Amino acid sequence: MCTTKKCVIAFLFLILSFAITSCGTGDQTATNEDQMATTTTTSPIAAIEQTPQATITLGDMEAEIRQIAVETVFQKNCGGTETLENTTEKRETITHIIEVGAGYEVNANGEVGLPGGIASVGLGAAVTGRFGYTYGFSEEIARTITVRASPGTNMQHQISLQEVWQIGEALVIVNGQEYKIPFSYRSDFSLELIESVDLGDCPVQSPDSQTPENTATPDDSPTPIQTHEPPTPTPEPIIPTATPAPVEEVLQNEIVILSENADNIFNWERSAPNLTTQVVYEGEVAFIPTGNNSFQKELATIGYEDDEVRFVSMQLYLLREDAGFLLQVKIDRSWEHRWGFDGRSIYQGYYTWSRRGQTLNLPVGEWIEVKLDLINDLGARPGQTITGLGFAAQDGNMIYDNVRFSSSPPLTSCLPPTSQTGEGENTFPEIVVLSNKLDNTYTWEDGSPYITTQAVYEGDAAFIPTANNTFYQDLATIGYEANEVRFISMKLCLLKPEAGLLLQVNIDRSWGHRWGFDGRSTYKGAYTWARRGQTPNIPVGEWVDVKLDLIDDLGARPGQLIKGLAFAAADGNMIYDLVGFSSSE
Structure with a gap:
């Protein structure tokens, strides 16, 4: 052990040096932490990457049903002894995306930009996520509905095809600023029977005949997709002799497009229809489609005025039940105004482009008049122009004749009031x-x-x-x-x-x-x-x-x-x- 004065001084000097070193280390650590904090706050890169914090609150949504088309199904069960059932299937592809109100835009990822470009928020993912879907995901959904006709009835059913939308408003808060963003989201589609009517025209039935059943049973379970091969050529059918139905007087407000042979003067594209003189509704000839027969020509203006047209009609004659036919009306520059006709319970025509609706279960061997509202059935708007027609079928088993346009009947409603007084102080605006x-x-x-x-x-x-x-x-x-x-x-x-x-x-x-x-x-x-x-x-x-x-x-x-x-x-x-x-x- 060192007991000299020098040893004591050396020992004290060593302790003092250690203390000074420890103090210096503590000060340096604090200085580095302060410098690091300052650097993180002021770094330009960090400031650019910062996104304003946003909260999205979705309120209650209201389901809204939008009718997109109406289909007509015929069931003739005049001589039947049992209830006739037919099932109609419709398929729709639902893409899970949203639409937003005026003043906002949504991109392909479902992000909605806020005014001034301060931020984009993932509103689309929030909405679709509530229903368990990823934004932008697409799926095909099938819906079926069954219609019935009792023995001794001749039924006509109207089926509505409807989209189901969810309507709501999102509250978005960014940096304390509130934004209310209206949105809509198509979540599903459905089929609904809106009317069943017994058209009559059946022979008198025995007293024990049953009461017509005007019911439909929706079935929302997906069903396998049916595919239809192009029809194979069949021998030329023997066309029966037909007795034309009584010809109605042609009114002044009707435009006959195809009836007589002389009317067949259009420049047909691809191919022209065949002419037949054996089964004719009116005049000398009728027409059999040979493919997608179409022509383009300005024919009429759509509307409610006397010099405008509201309806397209024609006569159809089926040679066989498995006959499908697609009518196409070109309006302005769009061919997307189509309607299908078929003798079967589902449209299975060779041409399967999208349709606004379809008329099914057409009877065989008799002339049937079909009439479509250009506005309500085919989706036209008043003031638009009809610029062409197309008649598409491949099997030669359906004949058409007497194609015409007719104007809207004179309005018996919405007429000027007989008196415009006594309706209130502010009836006429200032x-x-x-x-x-x-x-x-x-x-x-x-x-x-x-x-x-x-x-x-x-x-x-x-x-x-x-x-x-x-x-x-x-x-x-x-x-x-x-x-x-x-x-x-x-x-x-x-x-x-x-x-x-x-x-x-x-x-x-x-x-x-x-x-x-x-x-x-x-x-x-x-x-x-x-x-x-x-x-x-x-x-x-x-x-x-x-x-x-x-x-x-x-x-x-x-x-x-x-x-x-x-x-x-x-x-x-x-x-x-x-x-x-x-x-x-």
Whole structure:
């Protein structure tokens, strides 16, 4: 052991050096941590990669049914002893994506950009994820429905093909800022029997004949996909002698397209139909398709006026039950207006392009008149032009004749009221926006409304929406003063209950001020953007006065400016007139 004074001093010096070294190490560690924290906060790379934190809240969704087509099924069981059953199958491919309201856009990944480009949020994945699907996933779904006819009945069934949509609004919060994004999501489709009628025409049955069964049994379970090989050539059938049905008088408002041999002057593409003189409905010849026989020519304008057409009709004669036929009407530049006809319980024609609907179980060996509404059945809009026709079949077992267009029957509803007084203080608006033809001077976007003179409330014209018809113009200031407006009003008349109209008021560049009108118990119009409210159960065939409070109903604020209007519908079955604004009461 060292006991000298030098040893003690050396020992103390060693302890002091160790203490100083430990203190220096602690200070250096703290300095590095502070420097690291500062670097992380100020790094430009980190700032670029930062994404604002977003929360997405999905409220309750409301299921909405949209009718996309109607199919007609015939069941003739006049001489039957048992109930006749036929099953119709329909397949749809559902792609799990969303649509968003005006002012927003969604990309292929389901991300919705927020105003100003501050961020994109995965709204699509949030919506489809609620239903257990990955965004963008596609699947084919089959739905079937069975219709029945009791012995001694001649049934006609109307089946509605319907899309099922989920309508909702998402609340998105980014950096404390709230955004309400309306969306719609097609989740499914369904079949529904909407009408069954016994057409009669059967021999008198014995007293114990059964009552017609007008029921249908939906079956939502997927079924295997059926494939149909192209038909093999068959020997030329022996055409029976047919007794033509009584020929109706051709009215002035009908345009006969194909009937006599002299009418067959069109430039047929690919091939022309064969002519037959053995089975003829009217005139000298009838026509047998030899493939996709089509021609292009401007034939008529679609609409409700006297010089326009509303329906296409023809006579069909089946030589065999397994006969399929596809009618195609070219409207403007689109051939996507097709309807199938078949003697079987499901359309199995050789040409299987997408169809708006189909008429099934056609009887064999007799002339049948078929008539389609160009607007309601084939999806045309008033004002469009018919630019061609196509008749597609490959087996030669169906004959057609007497193809014609006819105009809309004279309207017995939606006529001008006999008196326009006593309907309320604000029946006539103070500022008229749309009433007469001369008022239709706005620059319309997404098509202009169809102008009708057949159904008018006031003036010389009324208006039928053809799409999301929109115009921009500074119209009035909202408020309570004498020179400001508080209400918007218009007259509506429905041509059928399945009619929907979406009114949109642009207020200070925002289209989020919408109201739906419908003849059904809830709004089911083609345009499903978020609405402030709706007016359902509008009666058919009479003018109805509708009036909305711009502040209380449509969410405007005093002092804001009305900068445009839009009238959105796609079915052509609702007329509006006398649109205008009134001041505060």
